[in-house]
Amino acid sequence: MAALTALLSLGMCLCAGSITTAEELSVPRAEKLRWISLDFKTVLTWTTQPSEHTYTVLFAPDDGDWTESHDCIEITDTECDLTHDLQPLNRAYSADIQTNTGGFAYDEDEQAHTYSSLFNPYRESNISAVRFAVRPVNESTVTINITDTLTAIHEGTKQLTIRDVLRSDLKYKITYYKAGSTGKREVISASSVAEVSKLDAGEEYCFIVAAFVPSRPKEAQHGGWSSQQCTQVQGTAQGLSLGALVGVIFIVITVLIISIVVAVLCCNCCRQRNKSFQTAQTTVQIPI
Ligand SMILES: *[C@@H]1O[C@H](CO)[C@@H](O)[C@H](O)[C@H]1NC(C)=O
Numbered sequence: 226m227a228a229l230t231a232l233l234s235l236g237m238c239l240c241a242g243s244i245t246t247a248e249e250l251s252v253p254r255a256e257k258l259r260w261i262s263l264d265f266k267t268v269l270t271w272t273t274q275p276s277e278h279t280y281t282v283l284f285a286p287d288d289g290d291w292t293e294s295h296d297c298i299e300i301t302d303t304e305c306d307l308t309h310d311l312q313p314l315n316r317a318y319s320a321d322i323q324t325n326t327g328g329f330a331y332d333e334d335e336q337a338h339t340y341s342s343l344f345n346p347y348r349e350s351n352i353s354a355v356r357f358a359v360r361p362v363n364e365s366t367v368t369i370n371i372t373d374t375l376t377a378i379h380e381g382t383k384q385l386t387i388r389d390v391l392r393s394d395l396k397y398k399i400t401y402y403k404a405g406s407t408g409k410r411e412v413i414s415a416s417s418v419a420e421v422s423k424l425d426a427g428e429e430y431c432f433i434v435a436a437f438v439p440s441r442p443k444e445a446q447h448g449g450w451s452s453q454q455c456t457q458v459q460g461t462a463q464g465l466s467l468g469a470l471v472g473v474i475f476i477v478i479t480v481l482i483i484s485i486v487v488a489v490l491c492c493n494c495c496r497q498r499n500k501s502f503q504t505a506q507t508t509v510q511i512p513i
Pocket residue numbers: 260261262263349350351
């Protein structure tokens with residue numbers, strides 16, 4: 226009898242166990258967590274299995290305490306805007322997405338949740354393409370005036386620019402080339418107003434610009450590239466450019482070589498004809 230009771234209770238245990246497991250399995254967790262951040266607007270996205278459950282997002286800096294994100298409590302969305310939560314910007318944050326199980330009294334440790342990877346907005350937020358104006362100054366210089374892009378960060382009523390946020394960490398990379406040439410040159414400017422010098426007078430140059438943050442990890446250093454702007458440098462073009470000069474010299478040398486080859490071939494030809502003429506004479510002479 227005792228053995229039977231033991232067996233029964235064991236069976237009940239197993240049964241209860243499998244129920245708990247099934248319950249756990251049926252609580253869907255957030256999956257494929259992804260940080261998407263542009264100009265310091267930072268959104269966490271994820272995917273879920275279709276269900277009646279809602280999700281709550283918590284975040285924590287470094288080893289700090291977990292806080293619920295105000296706008297992401299018991300939401301059915303699969304994204305959460307954490308822009309205002311992840312401040313100060315230059316810290317590594319992690320997020321935790323909890324699946325809400327309704328009235329079900331759960332053990333804290335068995336809560337269905339998923340942790341995000343660490344994210345540092347200051348070092349990892351993408352920077353969008355900038356806008357700029359280019360203005361000729363004199364016969365060798367133009368000014369590039371770059372508009373610092375606005376970010377999603379506010380300080381009081383002021384909307385901060387990427388310069389306000391990144392300060393001296395923000396540089397700009399300016400790539401330019403002379404119209405009709407393939408050689409590209411590059412300058413890095415610490416300021417949002419840059420001078421590009423040593424240009425050829427009267428020539429047209431085209432420029433593209435991107436934010437550049439060398440202090441960041443490699444994959445996040447470059448912002449998007451701007452669209453291209455071209456301008457003509459003041460003054461008149463100084464005759465032939467170096468490229469054209471090289472071209473002319475090349476043509477002259479080619480013509481010279483061809484002339485020599487033709488001359489040599491012709492001479493050989495003449496000599497051969499003379500020879501065959503002489504042979505013909507000899508042949509003609511033999512029968513006589
Ligand atoms: C930044 O942009 C790259 C390229 O579009 C993308 O792969 C990456 O996920 C973006 N990073 C963030 C944090 O949005």
